Amino acid sequence: MTAPIYRLFGLFVVLFALLVVWTSRWTVFEATALQDNGLNKLNLAHQLLVKRGRVLAADGTVLARSLPAKGGTWTRFYPTGSQFSQAVGYAIVLTGRYAGLESHYRHELGGAPTGLGSVFGPLGGNQLLGNDVYTSLDTRAQQVAIRDLAGRAGSVVALDPRTGAILAMYANPSYDDNNIAAPCIQPACSQFNNSTQAGWPPGSTFKVVTAVAAIDSGKFKPSSLVNGSSPKMISGIPLTNDNNQTFGNIDLTTALTYSVNTVWAQVALAVGPDTMAKYMQRFGFYSRPPLDYPPGEIAVSQPYSTLTGHAQPPASPDEDLGRIGIGQGGLRVTPLQMAMVAAAVANGGNLMTPHLMTRVVDQYGRTVQTVSPSVYNQVMSPATAQEVTQMMKRVVDEGTGTPAQLSGISVAGKTGTATIGTPGSNLTEPWFIGFAPVGNPKVAVAVTIARTPGQFGGQVAAPIARDIIQTLLAEGK
Amino acid sequence: MSARNRELVGLIPASLLVTAGFAGVFIQRSNVLSNVSLTYGAIFLGLCVAGHILIRMTLPRADPYMFPLVALLASFGLVMVYRIDSTLARQQAQWFVLGLILFAATIILFRDYRRLERYRYTIVLVSLGLMVLPRFPGIGYSANGAYLGIRIPGLFVFQPAEFAKIGLVIFLASYLSDTRQVLVVGARRFLGVTIPPIKHFGPVVMIWGVAMLILILLHDVGSSLMFxxxxxxxxxxxxxxxxxVVVGMVAFALGAWYLGTHISHIHARVEDWLHxxxxRLYASPxxxxxxxxxxxxxxxxxxxGQGFGQxxxxxxxxxxxxxxxxxxxxxxxxxxDELxxxxxxxVLITYLMFVARGFKTAVMARDSFSTLLASGLSAMFALQVFVIVGGVTRVIPLTGVTLPFISYGGSSLVANFVLLALLLLTSDRARRPAQ
Structure with missing residues (x-):
């Protein structure tokens, strides 16, 4: 009876091997799919027990932290509330609702294992403490943005052109992320982030893009002369300058300094749709800016048909290129995109990848992730950047942007005043984009105020940009 | 080193495991390392040493690895059950003590376990009688649609299948050791299939009937499969x-297929297994x-794994x-999840090592009853592990049997200690020098 016993034991060895194989199926080979299964509540149960990491401003101010709640769970507290709510967003773990940085860095904040840890599992037990996310956001600049916007809808975005680090990102209306169920404390409030999601016509600030395309492509020089009479027929419709002011043959620097519409519309048409589209794409138009922020909360800046409202592809035959060249013609942009335009010129033509996070620090204080500045696009040659910088400096020194002047610091910039609404409504969208100091730019900024009763960019947006630049430079940025 | 000293040394890992395991659970619970974990380890080691001394006195030649392997599994089970529910663990510890007492009683009462052969029909009838008890209203209770046990309110819950499996093996070993020759010699070949004489095969067919009856009456797929x-x-x-075996498996498969498609509870189990x-299945009762x-x-x-207690x-x-x-x-x-x-x-390898020692005992045994008893008990034990682990890992449909020595459950723990006692008795006899 010995042989059958051995065979029987052999059978059990096979059966037990089968058990090990099946166990490894669930624990290793199909583990990821099982963890993502919608019925699987284990991850959620675990996340509820995790003390999520903090979100911090550049100076160490805590923007988000976890407070103990019942049953070993945690609630999220945002000490700075609406001041940073658009950048930080919110996390409601139980219902799986996330926004802003809380969404983009949910795994880091939630203590999910990364790298080798995710392969081998936590040998030393579960991570019940998330990592801290440090941002480049400046508390003072955010406060100045709130003070200067003074309740008006609009947005302020500032970044360091050398690194792409976002220094300020505030928009009205804001919301209280401590109370997502009823977040509105002001008469108007929105979780819609006007800094990254709004689509507003950039007006004359876009002439910077047109100037870069014109000069970098070699078709124009800053000294090229163009006739600035007003009105001029563009796409079969007369286009006028501000106050219908007429200029003679003026060079491009003068045309930018006084924001002469008819000149820049002609320049855009002379540059042509393909070259204009190429430079717009280099600046980041037509695609989602590569910010570390949820893609669903970042809009693409590009022209939309004024007739159908549909997005127009690059170099579309239907576009009104002359008016796009002066920031009208259905062009809709985000304040973030316009800050990137200023930053590209400021950084010698190299557009750096914008980012909010600077480093991720684990519970033991070890830095586990950092951001090294990377070039997103080389938009133009350093020579072009230098020439356009000088043109923008003239705008602030003696042109439409004089309210942005700072004593002792030279500022380069461009104003914009887009006309919006129905003809004759006299509603405007004032803008200012710029950077400083001109010799060694450290801050690039875009400011806009939505739907003002006929106010100009130089009048209302430039002073805010000036305050932001002054604040950030004083902070030692 | 003598067999008994090897056994004693083998108990050390189990005691360390209890100590380390409880320490781990305590740290996870409250970040406090209490010396209670050491106490648990010491008590456990004491109990095991008591069992060891008993074996040393009564069964000096018994297999030295079985008891430490069981101690390892039981101590691991105690830690796991404690980690899941500390109240259950206290009861489980009491069951562990009762199990050791029954273990001792079995060894002392059945020093000559071959006396069991005399009571084989009594044993099988009592076993089957016990099996049917859960079906009676008032004392029987069901879980997940299967009638698994009887409950005397306030006193205890008892799962007869755990004991019946031993009774059935004793009966089969005894009956087949008598008739195995006749079954083979008297068999005729018909259409290429060997058919044993019906007269001697009757009791075996009866067991098939019992397995089917367990399915129909008790809806207990797990026990049926095991038996x-x-x-x-x-x-x-x-x-x-x-x-x-092939004929038997086909007969079982036909029966199981028929019942699987006609008894809604079993059908539901199969559907759950497949999808x-x-x-919809996830949300349904x-x-x-x-x-x-x-x-x-x-x-x-x-x-x-995530670690003990995680x-x-x-x-x-x-x-x-x-x-x-x-x-x-x-x-x-x-x-x-945790390991x-x-x-x-x-854990599976530990079980397999225990099963290997059981089969080794069967090979070494010198009489056919002992061989069949040891291989039957070992096979039943291994099958129980396969049925529950296979169910949890979706190799086969999930059916509710316990994981021997690890799962919470008094009947299971005590019955498996009796199983261990019988294996050690067989082993001691097999290793005695021939007289």
Missing amino acids: YGGLLAVLYVATSRISF PFDP LGSYQIANGIFAQAAGGLF STLVFPGAKCCLIPNPGTDMIYAIIT GLFGAAA
């Missing part, structure tokens, strides 16, 4: 005829919620149980 598998194993060892992540969550728990374990058993704020029956049916899923693939494989 019938045990029968085939003993039959195969007794006759060396693979054809008997555990179907949202008798649905796949348990098996699906067991698999999710295993997926959370990965290679090394598995999420209760959804924060909820009253109970992401995984139903974490301490009994689903304990393997919790083990995999990972490697920990789970280590």
Whole structure:
């Protein structure tokens, strides 16, 4: 009876091997799919027990932290509330609702294992403490943005052109992320982030893009002369300058300094749709800016048909290129995109990848992730950047942007005043984009105020940009 | 080193495991390392040493590895059950003591275990009688649609199948040791199939009937599978005829297929097995919620597991149980969650080592009753592990049997200690020098 016993034991060895194989199926080979299964509540149960990491401003101010709640769970507290709510967003773990940085860095904040840890599992037990996310956001600049916007809808975005680090990102209306169920404390409030999601016509600030395309492509020089009479027929419709002011043959620097519409519309048409589209794409138009922020909360800046409202592809035959060249013609942009335009010129033509996070620090204080500045696009040659910088400096020194002047610091910039609404409504969208100091730019900024009763960019947006630049430079940025 | 000294040394890992395991659970609970864990380890070691001294005095030649392997499994089970529910663990510790007492009683009362042969019909009738008790209203209770045990309110809960499996093996071993020759010699070949003489095969057919009856009456797929598998194993060892096994398996498969499609409870089990992540099945009563969550728990374990005490058993704020029956049916899923693939494989290898010692005893035994008894008990034990672990890992449909020595459950623990006693008795006799 010995042989059958051995065979029987052999059978059990096979059966037990089968058990090990099946166990490894669930624990290793199909583990990821099982963890993502919608019925699987284990991850959620675990996340509820995790003390999520903090979100911090550049100076160490805590923007988000976890407070103990019942049953070993945690609630999220945002000490700075609406001041940073658009950048930080919110996390409601139980219902799986996330926004802003809380969404983009949910795994880091939630203590999910990364790298080798995710392969081998936590040998030393579960991570019940998330990592801290440090941002480049400046508390003072955010406060100045709130003070200067003074309740008006609009947005302020500032970044360091050398690194792409976002220094300020505030928009009205804001919301209280401590109370997502009823977040509105002001008469108007929105979780819609006007800094990254709004689509507003950039007006004359876009002439910077047109100037870069014109000069970098070699078709124009800053000294090229163009006739600035007003009105001029563009796409079969007369286009006028501000106050219908007429200029003679003026060079491009003068045309930018006084924001002469008819000149820049002609320049855009002379540059042509393909070259204009190429430079717009280099600046980041037509695609989602590569910010570390949820893609669903970042809009693409590009022209939309004024007739159908549909997005127009690059170099579309239907576009009104002359008016796009002066920031009208259905062009809709985000304040973030316009800050990137200023930053590209400021950084010698190299557009750096914008980012909010600077480093991720684990519970033991070890830095586990950092951001090294990377070039997103080389938009133009350093020579072009230098020439356009000088043109923008003239705008602030003696042109439409004089309210942005700072004593002792030279500022380069461009104003914009887009006309919006129905003809004759006299509603405007004032803008200012710029950077400083001109010799060694450290801050690039875009400011806009939505739907003002006929106010100009130089009048209302430039002073805010000036305050932001002054604040950030004083902070030692 | 003598066999008994090897056994004594073998108990050290088990005691260390209890100490380390409780320490781990305490640290996870409250970040406090209490010396209670040492106390647990010491008490456990004391109990095991008592068992060891008994074996040393009564069965000096018995296999030296079985008892330490069981101690390892039982101590590991105690830690797991404690980690899941500390109240259950205290009861389990009491059952452990009772199990040791019955273990001692079996060894002392049945020094000559071959006396059991005399009572084989009594034993099988009592076993079968006990099996049917859960069907009677008032004392029987059911879980997940299967009639698994009887409950004397306020006193105890008793699962007769755990003991019946031993009784059935004793009967089969005894009966087949007498008739194995006749079964083979008297067999005729018909259409290429060896058919044993009906007269002697009758009792075996009866066991098939019993297995089917368990399915029909008690809806207990797990026990049915275990008993019938045990029968085939003993039959195969007794006759060396693979054809008997094939015929038996076909007969069982036909019966199981018919019942699986006609008894809604069994049908539901099969559906849950095939489609555990179907949202409709997941949400329905008798649905796949348990098996699906067991698999999710295993997926959370990965290679090394989350660590002792780290598995999420209760959804924060909820009253109970992401995984139903974490301490009994689903304990393997919790083990995999906390100790990972490697920990789970280590548990399975421990079981396989115990089974190997059992079969080794069967090979060494000098009379056919002892051989059949040892191989039957070992096969039944291995089948029980396969049925529950296979159910939890979705190799086969999930059916509620316990994981021997690890799952919470008094009947299971005590019955398996009796099983261990019988194996040690057989082993001691087999290793005695020939007279």
